[in-house]
Amino acid sequence: MLLLVLPLATTFLNKQNHENRSHQPPRLGETIPYVSNIWQYMTNNRLFMTRVRQILKETPIVQCQLGPMNTYLVTGSSNVSLGFRSSFTSEPWILRILENAGGYTSTDMAHYYADRSGATSRPRRGPSELLPPEKRIWHTSHRMHDDTLIHARPINAFATSFQGFFAQELEAFPASEWVENIEIFSFLKSNMTAAATRAVVGPRIMDQNPDFIDAFWQYEKTPATLAFGLPPWINRRAVRIRDRFGAICREWYDLADRDFDWEGPDREADWEPNFGSQVSKGLALWAKSFAFSSQSIGGAFALLLSGLHSNVIPICGWVMFELLQNPELYLAVKEEITEAEITNQDSKVYFDHQKLTSLPLLQSVFTEVMRLHVSVLITRTSMENVTIAGYTLPKGSIVQAPTEVAHLDESTWGKPGHPASEFWGYRHVKEIETADETGNVVKKLEFFMSGKTGTFFPYGGGISICAGRFIANAEVLLAVSMLVSRFDIEFVEWVKPDGSFSERAAIDDIRYANAVAKPPDRDMKVRWRRLW
Numbered sequence: 001m002l003l004l005v006l007p008l009a010t011t012f013l014n015k016q017n018h019e020n021r022s023h024q025p026p027r028l029g030e031t032i033p034y035v036s037n038i039w040q041y042m043t044n045n046r047l048f049m050t051r052v053r054q055i056l057k058e059t060p061i062v063q064c065q066l067g068p069m070n071t072y073l074v075t076g077s078s079n080v081s082l083g084f085r086s087s088f089t090s091e092p093w094i095l096r097i098l099e100n101a102g103g104y105t106s107t108d109m110a111h112y113y114a115d116r117s118g119a120t121s122r123p124r125r126g127p128s129e130l131l132p133p134e135k136r137i138w139h140t141s142h143r144m145h146d147d148t149l150i151h152a153r154p155i156n157a158f159a160t161s162f163q164g165f166f167a168q169e170l171e172a173f174p175a176s177e178w179v180e181n182i183e184i185f186s187f188l189k190s191n192m193t194a195a196a197t198r199a200v201v202g203p204r205i206m207d208q209n210p211d212f213i214d215a216f217w218q219y220e221k222t223p224a225t226l227a228f229g230l231p232p233w234i235n236r237r238a239v240r241i242r243d244r245f246g247a248i249c250r251e252w253y254d255l256a257d258r259d260f261d262w263e264g265p266d267r268e269a270d271w272e273p274n275f276g277s278q279v280s281k282g283l284a285l286w287a288k289s290f291a292f293s294s295q296s297i298g299g300a301f302a303l304l305l306s307g308l309h310s311n312v313i314p315i316c317g318w319v320m321f322e323l324l325q326n327p328e329l330y331l332a333v334k335e336e337i338t339e340a341e342i343t344n345q346d347s348k349v350y351f352d353h354q355k356l357t358s359l360p361l362l363q364s365v366f367t368e369v370m371r372l373h374v375s376v377l378i379t380r381t382s383m384e385n386v387t388i389a390g391y392t393l394p395k396g397s398i399v400q401a402p403t404e405v406a407h408l409d410e411s412t413w414g415k416p417g418h419p420a421s422e423f424w425g426y427r428h429v430k431e432i433e434t435a436d437e438t439g440n441v442v443k444k445l446e447f448f449m450s451g452k453t454g455t456f457f458p459y460g461g462g463i464s465i466c467a468g469r470f471i472a473n474a475e476v477l478l479a480v481s482m483l484v485s486r487f488d489i490e491f492v493e494w495v496k497p498d499g500s501f502s503e504r505a506a507i508d509d510i511r512y513a514n515a516v517a518k519p520p521d522r523d524m525k526v527r528w529r530r531l532w
């Protein structure tokens with residue numbers, strides 16, 4: 001009997017294996033294996049994403065060799081949402097970022113490699129299950145982000161100090177006088193970076209390094225490229241820039257730590273001039289608890305500053321560009337934000353950042369800019385065999401959800417006369433009728449999203465969702481509101497990076513791959529007059 005069953009079973013299993021192997025998602029072709037796709041991805045991301053969008057119109061999943069990684073690119077609400085569940089992890093991707101883009105030492109990386117217990121409070125089953133809670137590096141890091149970036153207190157503290165520092169930058173312009181030749185994006189790159197850096201890590205890092213802002217914007221281009229883990233000879237320049245900025249952060253940290261009284265009252269201060277905010281003190285204390293080297297702590301601060309500036313500032317630039325190109329929308333937003341103005345004891349006007357996030361038109365413009373200018377492959381590795389779009393992928397498969405495919409999907413976002421590929425400030429609002437205090441029917445705008453989970457995910461999703469999203473929202477809305485309310489601004493012309501006239505408007509800079517928010521490749525020259 002056994003002799004009869006065995007050959008039959010073997011034949012059946014072989015057939016199954018063959019079918020499993022042949023039942024593979026289609027593959028994105030490349031002329032030079034292992035090279036062409038990643039090269040195009042890094043040097044002409046627009047073309048690469050156009051190819052991906054094209055093929056993902058025909059199939060919800062496509063295999064692609066991106067440098068050393070074989071990945072599965074997916075689209076469709078349910079397929080993307082699947083990646084945000086606990087059967088997937090972002091840990092291998094984060095390891096690449098910390099090691100290659102943060103420049104963490106191998107000794108400090110060993111803590112991460114040794115801990116398989118995950119970020120959630122309940123440890124994953126397996127060899128690290130019995131680690132004491134304080135030794136669980138993924139979990140403690142997640143908690144530290146919750147405490148310092150997600151809770152109301154640090155967000156309110158950031159909103160207050162950012163407003164104060166950004167106001168100082170704006171007040172450097174004489175009141176009531178027209179100032180010519182302001183390039184909006186360059187202005188934001190210098191002045192928002194200065195204000196948000198002071199708000200988060202205090203002023204010392206900029207005082208010690210007069211070229212801090214330049215060094216940061218050099219560094220800012222590197223993390224996404226370095227994270228792919230290409231050999232150092234391809235990335236030599238990026239590694240040099242990373243090490244330079246890492247050294248700036250390390251030297252600042254060493255002095256800040258030396259001079260700070262960790263037992264004193266400033267430990268609890270929302271802001272003090274040595275370490276800045278609780279965000280920065282929380283990160284330093286957490287890193288100390290794992291006895292990290294100054295090199296890794298420098299890298300951790302470099303990544304924090306990159307998270308802080310490299311997405312918020314381009315997004316803010318795009319919001320300003322869109323408003324200034326559309327005077328009616330500009331005026332409507334200018335009027336709407338007055339609802340969020342508050343006058344403090346010093347009789348200066350400030351903005352309530354929570355109120356700003358509830359203003360429908362401003363929210364719609366912000367959402368629209370995030371939809372069009374955030375481009376990132378949200379990357380996860382499967383922790384078990386998973387089935388996506390009818391294909392069974394083995395444990396350890398790398399699945400990537402490109403925001404750019406979902407965010408430009410015509411069936412989700414398109415409206416008559418307003419294709420998904422175009423900015424339309426009113427896309428996410430609808431007019432509703434309501435009664436005012438006297439019972440009269442009045443019309444007002446209400447914010448709504450036609451997309452659902454898996455169709456709009458500029459901040460990623462699941463447990464690894466962007467920890468800085470509330471700070472980011474506050475900063476973008478505050479900076480835009482402060483500029484719009486305090487200045488008369490007139491568009492002059494578009495300019496190229498060298499300052500010369502550009503015959504066309506800005507588009508996303510193709511040199512940025514997986515950079516999350518794509519900066520504009522042109523700047524907008526304006527003249528402006530500060531009103532107050």
Ligand code: HEM
Pocket residue numbers: 090094142145149304307308309311312315374376378379458459460461462463464465466467468469471472516517
């Ligand atoms: C418009 C602004 C921003 C955008 C579009 C953005 C987007 C993202 C994205 C796509 C991720 C990966 C999420 C995932 O894999 O699911 C991420 C992670 C992260 N972001 Fe942001 N980000 C922004 C601003 C910020 C700011 C201001 C900070 C810090 C102050 C920050 C800190 C972080 C951190 C710490 C993580 C890692 C979270 C984790 O793995 O647990 N981000 N962000």
